[in-house]
Amino acid sequence: MNFQQLRIIRETLRCQFNLTEVASRLYTSQSGVSKHIKDLEDELGLALFERKGKRLLGLTAPGRELAKIVERMLLDAQSIKNLAEQYSQQDQGTLTVATTHTQARYMLPAVVAQFRLRYPKVKLHLHQGSPQEIAQMLSSGEADIGIATEALGDVEGLITYPFHRWHHAVVIPAGHALEKQVTKLAKAGKQLALKDIAAYPIITYHEGFTGRAVLEKTFQAAGLTPEIVLSALDADVIKSYVELGLGIGIVASLAFNPERDLGLRLLDCTHLFPANLTRIAVREGQLQRQFADDFIALCTSSCKD
Amino acid sequence: MNFQQLRIIRETLRCQFNLTEVASRLYTSQSGVSKHIKDLEDELGLALFERKGKRLLGLTAPGRELAKIVERMLLDAQSIKNLAEQYSQQDQGTLTVATTHTQARYMLPAVVAQFRLRYPKVKLHLHQGSPQEIAQMLSSGEADIGIATEALGDVEGLITYPFHRWHHAVVIPAGHALEKQVTKLAKAGKQLALKDIAAYPIITYHEGFTGRAVLEKTFQAAGLTPEIVLSALDADVIKSYVELGLGIGIVASLAFNPERDLGLRLLDCTHLFPANLTRIAVREGQLQRQFADDFIALCTSSCKD
DNA sequence: GATGCTTACGATACCCGTAAAGATA
């Protein structure tokens, strides 16, 4: 048994049992991959993969057991490498951050700028995905750090830290009826109500993204069922359709930039929607490299929670 | 990084940094051991061991971190091997059971007899030690199964099952004053009291062994401080000194055999001392071979708890 | 001087990649 065999086992699962792809991903030959699998099976004296003729179709029962252990061992192996970099004060390497569009676009630039000053040689991989994908990438060790507002909190095997709090806000085209309504309410010392918003067709984030769950709950608690005419992955798309007049948008307030979004107006809604807490997550028990720890510190230092 | 290197790291700690001994224990050459350590340090780019000239003295800070991970990985590697034996239905191998004298001598013979019938080819290693040593052997993977009455319950990383309940009893030489006293009490419908026992010099188990803690607590709760004139590891030694008239013995009642211990008498004390629960333990998360699971099943099946 | 670690070096075994053959869709 050696590490190359274990890597091949793991990669075989990730590649849905296509050994040719495994070989290319591990920068080696198919024949070697095939032989390694055979050798390991021979050594253990049992079949790890279900086969139909020569094709691999899936794992056998013992193969599934083995896969779990292999994943753990390879993560430990990664920890050892991280350990080495940690102590040898290496200021270079690659840091893979899995996050959502919202964070990547509006929150991380400030952090990344600071990070680059401190670690100019570290390559940053920003990987965008859904919160579920982010959690998955963390668990499998493909990403070092995950950042998202949803889904990370309850995942087994991850530990999270608060990153920042933010609120949803309403975005409307300049001159929209709601704009005048808000001005009128303000003169009377009043604020916008949920039902005022729910009266218009709404454009907001996809389900599972960027605090969408919080929106659902808020409207539901108020007995309202807003018409969501369009949902998108990111605020830029949402704002585009708001500009086209398809409806009013609900986005993270930090996604609005008055200097750029000239044709749009932002209506504050801190009194309507509860705060969202974006969290930063890493794998539990995984030793992080110095610069990864520092990246997290840069994120959390700005959060008061 | 390869497994041989990891094994060498682990063994180096176990051998207190004597590489010659490491080599002999791993059936390889000193030179190879030495080179492996050097190679690993070069690969990681840091020193794992404190050195004074050529002698290894201890671990560096990163070395300690690494050692923890290495232990985990090698236990996982063992799990993989166990997995193979589990599924290939192998009825041979070696099962190392770490236990105390009391269990080995009085409780395990019945279990072992059954086990031998089922797995005649399995070599059984019975390793005697203190409960602390047993826990240590389990944690490090040197033993597969541990059995003891003390100490196992609260150890991190172990899971335990109840094995059997038993009581302490008093052993006295035939014709001892307590024998007549018990007969007299019985006629009056009464039973022996704690203070009756505490009146005599006592011979019992060492601290930390075979329910000794329970004895201490019982006497203390009754405000008694018995004079323990001698403590021993096992009931056989205790009984020997009781026969010599040094005092009365307190042993596990199951250690008394009326057919063999002719010059001795056993006084029942179930009303005086609380029951002791002997537990059987294995490492948490470690996959056990079929026959190890069956050994545990044989033990626990007789326990009603 | 005895024990213990490192370096040098030759033999061996292992791992890898190319190429050809066989199997599957």
Add this chain to the structure above:
DNA sequence: TATCTTTACGGGTATCGTAAGCATC
């Protein structure tokens, strides 16, 4: 037929053990 896996084979590399050199106690 195109894709994929296995087997065969040769070159390279890593590992291992012996032996010699050197440091530590």
